[in-house]
Amino acid sequence: MAVSLFYFFVYPGLLFMAVTGGLLSWYDRKITARVQFRKGPPLLQPFWDFLKLMLVKETILPRQGSRFVFLLAPVLALFGATMAGLFILLPLFNIETGFKGDIIVIFYLLTLPSFSYIIGSLASGNPIAAVGASREMKLIISYELTFLLVVAAVIMKSGQEFDLNSIIAVQQADKPFIGSISGVLLFIAGLFCIQAKLGLVPFDMSEAEAELASGIYIEYSGPPYAMIRLAKYIMLFILPAFIVALLMNGMTGGIGVLWLILKILALVLLVTLIRNTNPRLKIKQASSFFLIWMNLLVIIAIVLNAFGL
Amino acid sequence: MGRKTLIPIGPYHPLQEEPELFKLYCDGEIVTDIKWETGYNHRGIEKLSESKTYDQVFFLVERICGICSTSHPFAFANAVEEIAGVEIPDRAKYIRTVIGELERIHSHLLWVGLAGHFLGYNTVFMWAWKYREPVLDLFEMITGNRNSYAMFKVGGVRRDIENHKIPAIRKEMSVIRKKIDLLTGAVMDDPVIHARTKGVGVLTKQDIIDYAAVGPTARASGIATDIRKDDPYAAYPLVNWKVITAQEGDVFAKAEVRLLEMYESVSIIEQCIDALEKLKEGDVSLKINEIPAGIGMGRAEAPRGEVFHFVVSDGSNSPARHKIRAPSYTNIATFRKSCIGQTIADATLSLAAVDPCYCCTERMAAVYDNSTGERILNAGELIKLSLERTKEIRKSVAGHE
Numbered sequence: 001m002a003v004s005l006f007y008f009f010v011y012p013g014l015l016f017m018a019v020t021g022g023l024l025s026w027y028d029r030k031i032t033a034r035v036q037f038r039k040g041p042p043l044l045q046p047f048w049d050f051l052k053l054m055l056v057k058e059t060i061l062p063r064q065g066s067r068f069v070f071l072l073a074p075v076l077a078l079f080g081a082t083m084a085g086l087f088i089l090l091p092l093f094n095i096e097t098g099f100k101g102d103i104i105v106i107f108y109l110l111t112l113p114s115f116s117y118i119i120g121s122l123a124s125g126n127p128i129a130a131v132g133a134s135r136e137m138k139l140i141i142s143y144e145l146t147f148l149l150v151v152a153a154v155i156m157k158s159g160q161e162f163d164l165n166s167i168i169a170v171q172q173a174d175k176p177f178i179g180s181i182s183g184v185l186l187f188i189a190g191l192f193c194i195q196a197k198l199g200l201v202p203f204d205m206s207e208a209e210a211e212l213a214s215g216i217y218i219e220y221s222g223p224p225y226a227m228i229r230l231a232k233y234i235m236l237f238i239l240p241a242f243i244v245a246l247l248m249n250g251m252t253g254g255i256g257v258l259w260l261i262l263k264i265l266a267l268v269l270l271v272t273l274i275r276n277t278n279p280r281l282k283i284k285q286a287s288s289f290f291l292i293w294m295n296l297l298v299i300i301a302i303v304l305n306a307f308g309l
Numbered sequence: 310m311g312r313k314t315l316i317p318i319g320p321y322h323p324l325q326e327e328p329e330l331f332k333l334y335c336d337g338e339i340v341t342d343i344k345w346e347t348g349y350n351h352r353g354i355e356k357l358s359e360s361k362t363y364d365q366v367f368f369l370v371e372r373i374c375g376i377c378s379t380s381h382p383f384a385f386a387n388a389v390e391e392i393a394g395v396e397i398p399d400r401a402k403y404i405r406t407v408i409g410e411l412e413r414i415h416s417h418l419l420w421v422g423l424a425g426h427f428l429g430y431n432t433v434f435m436w437a438w439k440y441r442e443p444v445l446d447l448f449e450m451i452t453g454n455r456n457s458y459a460m461f462k463v464g465g466v467r468r469d470i471e472n473h474k475i476p477a478i479r480k481e482m483s484v485i486r487k488k489i490d491l492l493t494g495a496v497m498d499d500p501v502i503h504a505r506t507k508g509v510g511v512l513t514k515q516d517i518i519d520y521a522a523v524g525p526t527a528r529a530s531g532i533a534t535d536i537r538k539d540d541p542y543a544a545y546p547l548v549n550w551k552v553i554t555a556q557e558g559d560v561f562a563k564a565e566v567r568l569l570e571m572y573e574s575v576s577i578i579e580q581c582i583d584a585l586e587k588l589k590e591g592d593v594s595l596k597i598n599e600i601p602a603g604i605g606m607g608r609a610e611a612p613r614g615e616v617f618h619f620v621v622s623d624g625s626n627s628p629a630r631h632k633i634r635a636p637s638y639t640n641i642a643t644f645r646k647s648c649i650g651q652t653i654a655d656a657t658l659s660l661a662a663v664d665p666c667y668c669c670t671e672r673m674a675a676v677y678d679n680s681t682g683e684r685i686l687n688a689g690e691l692i693k694l695s696l697e698r699t700k701e702i703r704k705s706v707a708g709h710e
Contacts, residue, residue, distance in 0.1 A: 032431075035432055036431065036432050036434075036435035036436070037435055037436065037439050038435060127314045127315060127316055128316060128317075130314070131314075131316065131335075131338065131653060134337075134338070135338075201429045201430070201431075202429070202501065204429060205654065208429065208654070209323050209429070210323055210324045210426060210427040210428075210429070210657060210661075211324065211427075211653055211654055211657045212653075213322055213323050213324075276431070276432045277432065278430065278501050279425070279428035279429050279430035279433075279499075279501055279502055279505050280428055280429030280430070280505070280654075281501065281504070281505065282505065282652065282654045282655070283338070283654070284652075285504055285505075
């Protein structure tokens with residue numbers, strides 16, 4: 001019990017993921033700033049942002065709508081992100097092996113933050129938040145199928161292994177899945193899926209600053225918003241980590257730690273560059289992008305995999 | 310069906326840099342009706358102008374718009390010089406044109422940046438604004454101010470562009486041309502930008518005529534209206550340039566028109582500074598002692614379209630009546646055509662695409678009886694009066710031609 005609590009709250013749980021995610025968020029902001037000819041924030045800026053929201057800013061509650069659900073949503077989002085991170089990082093860091101079928105649990109837990117944002121924004125009673133929530137719903141419906149297909153394809157590649165630990169083990173025994181054509185296609189589809197899951201441009205239509213003024217987060221302020229920010233930091237860490245575990249052979253001992261860090265930094269770099277070189281899509285365009293093109297890509301990858309490519 | 314959601318854009322909203330309220334009535338994501346409220350920015354400029362001398366009015370009208378701060382003095386100078394019946398020296402004409410075109414470049418760059426921001430493409434936002442910076446530096450070198458240049462006066466300009474400054478301007482122009490190349494390439498060839506802006510907020514030729522839209526908004530729909538060509542002033546008839554038009558009338562066409570117009574502006578400036586080098590330094594203004602009684606109309610092509618100033622002089626040292634019409638006044642009305650039926654994402658983009666400027670356009674009219682202090686003339690009567698007046702003016706303009 002004590003060990004589980006330590007896992008959940010300290011390492012590799014909440015504290016570790018929050019610190020790593022905050023640093024990655026700084027990395028993302030710094031790269032963005034350099035791309036845009038700006039100087040960028042200091043290293044600790046994400047943490048100051050979080051602390052300011054947590055300790056200084058007041059919480060303003062919407063007069064209409066359900067306050068309980070409104071306040072529950074950020075907690076749920078943070079919990080979902082942390083739990084998903086736990087199930088990803090425990091096998092990835094070779095701490096515990098996990099259980100058979102944990103990949104399905106991870107898949108569900110990863111959607112929990114998005115779902116809680118939706119119920120939270122709908123509970124606020126704000127029409128702009130409602131538009132944001134409806135966009136987020138459409139977006140989830142679009143990318144979840146692709147993401148599921150990517151996971152399914154990885155399971156096929158690993159020879160029907162349903163737990164993350166075995167998938168990593170299969171890759172380390174042979175070669176990483178990304179070293180084949182089908183693996184590359186899966187990597188591309190997976191990358192766009194995590195872009196959408198993170199709610200970054202071109203898939204940030206649910207918060208679309210210039211249209212909806214932060215959309216689903218519009219009513220959040222103070223500590224509840226700080227929790228949302230924290231959940232976002234964590235997602236920025238665990239989603240690339242998940243891709244590394246699925247396709248890029250996880251972590252080997254010793255020098256492998258350095259490789260893991262480099263792989264995650266490279267993935268976040270790609271995500272950042274995509275978000276800085278594209279305008280926001282419309283929800284319809286994003287839907288057809290995932291439902292038609294990305295699904296097609298994954299299906300091609302599955303067929304190629306059947307031929308051993 | 311039937312229940313409509315109201316999505317408010319404003320009074321404070323990241324889409325617009327000024328306070329105003331657009332009410333988008335939506336059915337799902339589709340905008341079914343749009344209403345707007347302006348008036349948050351009313352400053353009583355026209356009334357203020359009547360209490361200032363002609364020299365002071367220049368500083369006042371310069372502050373109508375923060376971005377196109379030379380177009381209003383330009384139009385006002387044209388109006389007052391029409392009353393005075395003077396022809397300003399050539400050197401002053403060229404200097405006025407250089408200032409006007411530099412302003413167009415910086416204003417269009419500003420719009421491109423904002424459009425990028427509205428699309429969620431913040432890299433374009435930052436890049437365009439970085440490229441705008443040297444233009445402002447150039448302004449500082451020429452006029453002493455980055456914005457609100459205070460260059461114009463009745464009969465000429467306040468400061469000369471000395472010939473030793475011209476090489477610096479020429480060098481900067483060649484640099485800016487390369488930067489516009491880069492920006493144009495980034496915008497025109499990006500398939501995602503195409504997907505997002507083509508066919509969005511389309512205004513047909515007929516819409517433009519119906520709403521009397523002006524400037525790049527009209528030119529993007531294939532109507533070659535440009536005061537610089539239609540009613541030439543300053544040095545525009547003396548240099549070679551062409552009016553840029555596009556046919557589609559969508560947001561992409563508006564961006565295209567603005568980007569290509571910057572090349573024309575650069576070319577106009579280059580021709581003007583070539584001409585300046587040949588003219589004698591220092592001969593930049595006439596001495597005008599009094600403005601006779603009469604009426605004058607001044608028009609100028611601001612970056613957003615036609616600016617119209619109507620000045621009535623009674624022979625005193627300040628205007629007896631000063632009427633101002635900014636381009637956004639007609640352009641804002643096109644929102645009914647461009648936004649209804651679009652999704653929210655497209656409608657907000659269409660709102661921004663005409664580059665609206667609300668504080669420039671806000672006017673209020675009230676007529677009081679001097680003896681009793683009662684308010685007389687309602688809106689309908691005022692409109693009737695103004696229509697009659699417009700007819701008279703049109704006749705007199707046609708008579709001139």
